[in-house]
Amino acid sequence: MQMKKSGPTFWYTYDKPLIGLSPMDGVTDQPTRAIQKKYGNPDVLYTEFTNVEGMCHGATRLLKDFLYDESQRNIVAQIYGTTPEYFQQVATVVCELGFDGVDINMGCPAKNVSNSGSGAALIENPELAKKIILATKAGVQDYLNGKRASDCTDISPKIAAEVAQRAKTVPGSIHERTHIPVSVKTRVGYHQPVTTEWISFLLELEPAVIALHGRTLKQQYGGLASWEEIALAASLAKHTNTLILGNGDIATHQDALDKIATYSVDGVLIGRGSFGDPFIFTKNTPVDAPSLVKIALEHSELFEKTYKDDEKYTFMPMRKHLGWYVKGFESAKEVRIKLFQANSAADVKSIFMEYNLL
Ligand SMILES: Cc1cc2nc3c(=O)[nH]c(=O)nc-3n(C[C@H](O)[C@H](O)[C@H](O)COP(=O)(O)O)c2cc1C
Incomplete structure (x- = not known):
């Protein structure tokens, strides 16, 4: 330093x-x-x-x-x-x-x-x-x-x-x-x-x-x-x-x-x-799944709010982030497959609810 x-x-x-x-x-x-x-x-x-x-x-x-x-x-x-x-x-x-x-x-x-x-x-x-x-x-x-x-x-x-x-x-x-x-x-x-x-x-x-x-x-x-x-x-x-x-x-x-x-x-x-x-x-401790789920949803909502009025708007660029948020979860593979099909923050929310993550 x-x-x-x-x-x-x-x-x-x-x-x-x-x-x-x-x-x-x-x-x-x-x-x-x-x-x-x-x-x-x-x-x-x-x-x-x-x-x-x-x-x-x-x-x-x-x-x-x-x-x-x-x-x-x-x-x-x-x-x-x-x-x-x-x-x-x-x-x-x-x-x-x-x-x-x-x-x-x-x-x-x-x-x-x-x-x-x-x-x-x-x-x-x-x-x-x-x-x-x-x-x-x-x-x-x-x-x-x-x-x-x-x-x-x-x-x-x-x-x-x-x-x-x-x-x-x-x-x-x-x-x-x-x-x-x-x-x-x-x-x-x-x-x-x-x-x-x-x-x-x-x-x-x-x-x-x-x-x-x-x-x-x-x-x-x-x-x-x-x-x-x-x-x-x-x-x-x-x-x-x-x-x-x-x-x-x-x-x-x-x-x-x-x-x-x-x-x-x-x-x-x-x-x-x-x-x-x-x-x-900020720190070295792994963050718990419920916190990451909330952040993933907030991120999805912010993504939508920022870009939804764009002429060529698509939710696709958000999907990779969702995959990264859940990578350490128990049911990661299954949830990820679903999240990769999400087209909106509302979809993300219902997927998390389906898996009892929210
Ligand atoms: C998907 C992706 C996009 C990147 N885009 C840029 C960029 O726009 N500008 C830049 O200076 N470096 C870019 N990089 C390089 C990263 O800033 C960084 O230098 C590189 O990933 C090594 O750091 P890391 O091992 O911590 O990822 C990109 C890297 C990745 C993986």
Whole structure:
């Protein structure tokens, strides 16, 4: 645990190691973050990654990724892409929306992302990575200089209007702050770990935080994350103002505390370990089934409330969460099969009642 950094941003205000919820596309949407925050209170939350090219080509639906509520602070918007000018404009949008930080994804290994040169492919293209970081910082500065989404050349009037509308609901104190920090989430390498070169390079660009998943792009999610590589990054950052958050394979709250102590990181992000278990952020005791059932139902209701007016609304993305909530139950398999057919919170309720779980 190093917590030695100083500066005006929220990242430096913690007096304990940070334990945050890792961004996960298709998982950490608005309702999931709200539930994780309510029951686990992770120190920081990230949105799912959002594509800057899509946002600058008028894809209004992407604004869905930028939904959050005040309970979720500190909340960071994560963006990805390959076009520095778009990063600059979307950073301004993120500021106007009142996020506490903007994070650049340099770690996604998915083919549709890395083949376009974004995500983890940026590890092999440090020149572009540098341009992207500088452009994102410039976009934050643009906001401070008075620029808004409606002033950005590539932000459509429709998106700008929605952003301005949402901005009205953000507390004035948030708009008054000086600047929001730019951070990076990445991996230890592309084919092989190149932690020393890559992290040293990023440190020169002074991101507030580097969240480091201890796998290479090539590893995808296989094998084990190398926490030795993460410890190496922490040692490289020791005398800089950048925090290092380790990430990969944390399975319990105690595991998080042990890794923070053993590998001298400033904190950790937990991804898959949080599936169906927001309590991983607070304690180590397994939560009883009745509590999880209530949370699963509340999550379902919130999911429905958040998205039911969407043109292409479907309950399907909620089903995986239901499977995760009940994974440790006695009749897990049977209940899960039923839950995977649920189309509404009302269905979920009646399934739980049928199995005497509610
Ligand atoms: C379904 C899924 C979606 C993910 N989406 C993102 C994403 O949008 N942005 C990101 O930086 N990482 C993403 N990741 C990577 C996670 O944030 C995290 O780095 C990885 O899962 C390792 O941590 P864990 O072992 O605690 O899950 C995703 C991972 C999963 C499993």
